[in-house]
Amino acid sequence: MSAIISRTESFCSRFGLRVPILLAPMAGTCPPSLSIAVSSAGGLGAGGVLMMQPDEILTWANEVRAASNGAFQLNVWIPDPPPQRDPAHEARVREFLAQWGPAVPPEAGNATLPDFAAQCEAMLTAGPRIVSSIMGLYPPDYVAKLKARGIAWFATASTVAEARAAEAAGADVIVAQGAEAGGHRGAFTAADAERRLVGLFALLPAVVDAVRVPVVATGGIADARGIAAALVLGASAVQIGTGFLRCPEAKIHPAWADALAQTAPEDTVVSRVFSGRPGRAIVTDYVRAATADSAPPPAPYPVQRGLTTAMRAQGQKAGDVHRMQAWAGQSAALASAEPAAALVQRLWDEARAIVG
Numbered sequence: 001m002s003a004i005i006s007r008t009e010s011f012c013s014r015f016g017l018r019v020p021i022l023l024a025p026m027a028g029t030c031p032p033s034l035s036i037a038v039s040s041a042g043g044l045g046a047g048g049v050l051m052m053q054p055d056e057i058l059t060w061a062n063e064v065r066a067a068s069n070g071a072f073q074l075n076v077w078i079p080d081p082p083p084q085r086d087p088a089h090e091a092r093v094r095e096f097l098a099q100w101g102p103a104v105p106p107e108a109g110n111a112t113l114p115d116f117a118a119q120c121e122a123m124l125t126a127g128p129r130i131v132s133s134i135m136g137l138y139p140p141d142y143v144a145k146l147k148a149r150g151i152a153w154f155a156t157a158s159t160v161a162e163a164r165a166a167e168a169a170g171a172d173v174i175v176a177q178g179a180e181a182g183g184h185r186g187a188f189t190a191a192d193a194e195r196r197l198v199g200l201f202a203l204l205p206a207v208v209d210a211v212r213v214p215v216v217a218t219g220g221i222a223d224a225r226g227i228a229a230a231l232v233l234g235a236s237a238v239q240i241g242t243g244f245l246r247c248p249e250a251k252i253h254p255a256w257a258d259a260l261a262q263t264a265p266e267d268t269v270v271s272r273v274f275s276g277r278p279g280r281a282i283v284t285d286y287v288r289a290a291t292a293d294s295a296p297p298p299a300p301y302p303v304q305r306g307l308t309t310a311m312r313a314q315g316q317k318a319g320d321v322h323r324m325q326a327w328a329g330q331s332a333a334l335a336s337a338e339p340a341a342a343l344v345q346r347l348w349d350e351a352r353a354i355v356g
């Protein structure tokens, strides 16, 4: 057996998988149906709980567990320090956004997220095999609680230094997130997220060399060639986000799903224009206008998220992708519109044929 296959098999047997393909946690875009389909094909499901209250986290986990073998991870963002508010600047952003959607009241910027500590407790209660993190590290006492319950910690890292820090803090697996990735970048410090854009081809072998724990590759992987390349570069498994978004079980708006199919790598960009935290999305009309020099810079996270809520809701209702939050990785056009379980099986069959 090749060294690659033996590496993936040891990863799979440790985490109860048949296939080394992980659904990426995607807050707001992770209906139970998608995880149920991925885990039924032997992969790992994922719940991105960032915007869920504790009872919603438990409901999500119960629903997935009841209809699957229970192979899933739960994921939350490590919070940033509170934003510095600037009412005069927010007024300029609100005026700009009113050209794209309804008028934005000043209090829209006060939007808050569910309590992080309560979410962390709910993830423990939900009892998944794996809890993952992005944008930082869990505090040591929470890491100890995970370990006491036999829950593995998968830590997202977007640089070698972050991967080393995560391993030192007790992470069981590093998820190396290349700059190709769709959605928010995992940089521990928000200011670094747009500056340190390390592509997966450089990041992955460097992280594999830097840590002793297994490494999962993520960012721009959406077909068997990408999976095989990641395994050759030292990954034990791959994590796919955008590549699952066109599956019917993902239930995203058809306008967004259709746009993904037309999106070349250069048609995506990392910007702060939706939430205030850098993330990669399709260059829609709004993204183009909001990233122009003439536009006011976005407010910090999560203020910008609150300010753009009304525009995004209107875009969603109208089926207008140009005003939706159309996250996409650079390999968006490779995303296949087929049932997720069939996709997992096909991707792994094809990747195995390549790596031998």
Ligand SMILES: Cc1cc2nc3c(=O)[nH]c(=O)nc-3n(C[C@H](O)[C@H](O)[C@H](O)COP(=O)(O)O)c2cc1C
Residues within 6 Å of the ligand: 024, 025, 026, 027, 029, 048, 049, 050, 075, 076, 077, 133, 134, 156, 177, 180, 181, 182, 183, 184, 218, 219, 220, 221, 239, 240, 241, 242, 243, 327, 328, 329, 330, 331
């Ligand atoms: C719609 C969307 C939402 C995401 N939300 C999260 C999240 O809540 N937590 C997280 O760790 N990563 C999140 N990500 C990043 C993914 O976990 C992963 O790094 C990324 O999808 C990999 O790149 P790809 O989209 O090219 O496959 C999100 C990605 C997308 C596309």
